Amino acid sequence: MQRSILLWLSRNTFFRRLTTQLSFVRRAVMRFVAGETVDDAIRVIRELNAQGIVATLDHLGENVTNQDEARRAADDYISVLEAIGATGVKSHVSVKLTAIGLDLGDDFCRANAARILTKAREVGAFVRIDMESTDYTDRTLAIYRSLRQEFDNVGIVIQAYLYRSEADIDALCQAGARVRLCKGAYKEPPLKAFPKKADVDANYVRLTRMLLSDKARIRGTRGAIATHDPRMIEAAQRYAAENKVPLDEFEFQMLYGIRRELQRQLAGEGYGMRVYVPYGTEWYPYFMRRLAERPANVWFVLSNLLRR
């Protein structure tokens, strides 16, 4: 119930205008967002790198409504890739296709993505295409597949809450894709997604095993296990140990500001640990989805009201 309300508010423009003005909300946001500028993002990545943790940078923004905005978003990614190249920080980038024009046409969006990938290739960086709501799943996968024919520095995300994901992972493993597996952050109907958390978790473990299997890795598949859930992490560790999966053939991923201790612990134990670092002014929908995942975070936001 709380989750549904928060996800609904994440798309509500009136509430967005209201809350983004409030200074105590802005203070709370900084727990989950690196800051508003490229310099803020690079500073945070340096701090993570110093702890043996690598990053993937997300320039916040989604669902742009005109071509200029979409081109500007792609240009912002190109600037941040230049900064990654110039500073030598260890970071990939993560891109939402709706931020670079998916609502304005597949060819237009693909062209923007190709510009980003070309710059990324130049500076030796990797681009992960984030997965958004099921309104976009088929088109996101189609654009990923088309880009993959031209670029080898591109990967995709699959959401364990969807019934279709087992078949999608199967096809991606056959193609030797680099896949981030997450549970899924959007509001989806029971026709498309497991309504019960226990079923999402069981599917997550099943899909993790598919990604880490010999059969998949032999074709070049690399799994990124993106979760803060210790049970999912333990299941991946157990499977990897039992099947002698080399530690450099998969990695764990978590979001900036969540379970920081666990991030450091996994990096210290020798696992690949990558943190998703969002930055930019368009933080509202991202932040609301983080509250929806853990409504207790609403109290964290309100506690900032009491701080000076």
Ligand SMILES: Cc1cc2nc3c(=O)[nH]c(=O)nc-3n(C[C@H](O)[C@H](O)[C@H](O)COP(=O)(O)OP(=O)(O)OC[C@H]3O[C@@H](n4cnc5c(N)ncnc54)[C@H](O)[C@@H]3O)c2cc1C
């Ligand atoms: C690196 C990364 C990239 C992602 N990319 C995508 C994407 O492209 N598309 C997409 O749909 N989703 C994406 N997600 C979000 C994901 O789908 C989940 O919504 C999110 O990770 C919460 O699920 P969980 O696996 O952590 O498990 P949960 O069962 O939700 O949480 C497990 C535990 O983690 C902690 N936790 C989880 N969320 C929070 C929070 N917000 N604040 C504080 N503690 C929390 C809590 O202790 C909780 O008990 C991504 C997540 C990560 C880590």
